Amino acid sequence: DAKTTQPPSMDCAEGRAANLPCNHSTISGNEYVYWYRQIHSQGPQYIIHGLKNNETNEMASLIITEDRKSSTLILPHATLRDTAVYYCIVARGSARQLTFGSGTQLTVLP
Amino acid sequence: DTEVTQTPKHLVMGMTNKKSLKCEQHMGHRAMYWYKQKAKKPPELMFVYSYEKLSINESVPSRFSPECPNSSLLNLHLHALQPEDSALYLCASRFGSGTSGVPEDTQYFGPGTRLTVL
Numbered sequence: 241d242a243k244t245t246q247p248p249s250m251d252c253a254e255g256r257a258a259n260l261p262c263n264h265s266t267i268s269g270n271e272y273v274y275w276y277r278q279i280h281s282q283g284p285q286y287i288i289h290g291l292k293n294n295e296t297n298e299m300a301s302l303i304i305t306e307d308r309k310s311s312t313l314i315l316p317h318a319t320l321r322d323t324a325v326y327y328c329i330v331a332r333g334s335a336r337q338l339t340f341g342s343g344t345q346l347t348v349l350p
Numbered sequence: 351d352t353e354v355t356q357t358p359k360h361l362v363m364g365m366t367n368k369k370s371l372k373c374e375q376h377m378g379h380r381a382m383y384w385y386k387q388k389a390k391k392p393p394e395l396m397f398v399y400s401y402e403k404l405s406i407n408e409s410v411p412s413r414f415s416p417e418c419p420n421s422s423l424l425n426l427h428l429h430a431l432q433p434e435d436s437a438l439y440l441c442a443s444r445f446g447s448g449t450s451g452v453p454e455d456t457q458y459f460g461p462g463t464r465l466t467v468l
Contacts, residue, residue: 283440283459284393286457327392335381336444338457340392
């Protein structure tokens with residue numbers, strides 16, 4: 241299984257960019273990296289995913305290193321509502337099972 | 351629309367009760383999932399249904415019985431649960447195209463059912 245490693249917690253000032261790192265050094269060549277977040281007691285919310293190119297959508301940007309062993313999720317202008325646990329996941333198997341790690345608790349400070 | 355609905359939102363049951371959790375999606379997704387999430391822990395996969403057939407059972411005790419009556423509906427039948435089964439039960443669905451990474455291959459989660467077993 242391609243496991244991921246994330247820092248347990250991070251703080252970010254409101255209005256600043258939040259950069260959340262993830263290590264996935266055992267990722268296979270055809271496995272995608274997905275990012276989800278979970279606000280307290282709600283279902284996980286999909287943010288973005290990528291294979292090897294950098295990706296951007298209306299929520300965030302995803303930067304994947306050339307060797308694909310790590311990635312960074314960027315929230316360009318963090319707001320208080322972005323406070324959540326952020327999970328970096330490598331989807332595996334034919335059913336694209338998501339094996340959640342411990343995630344990063346991001347706290348956006350006013 | 352990427353909505354997965356789950357009912358009920360909250361459920362309290364005794365150890366001798368039989369209850370069911372319901373999950374519904376109308377996105378045409380053909381893969382559906384049950385996850386269990388204990389407090390302050392990440393979600394853990396329980397079951398996967400693909401095209402209405404059970405494809406993965408992550409060694410879940412038989413007191414949890416999944417059912418997929420049609421492509422839009424997923425149930426989780428509960429019987430003789432233990433207090434340690436108290437958790438947030440999450441349902442998710444995915445298009446199931448078999449092609450990793452295409453937008454429709456993303457799993458979308460419902461809000462969950464908060465289960466308390468007394």
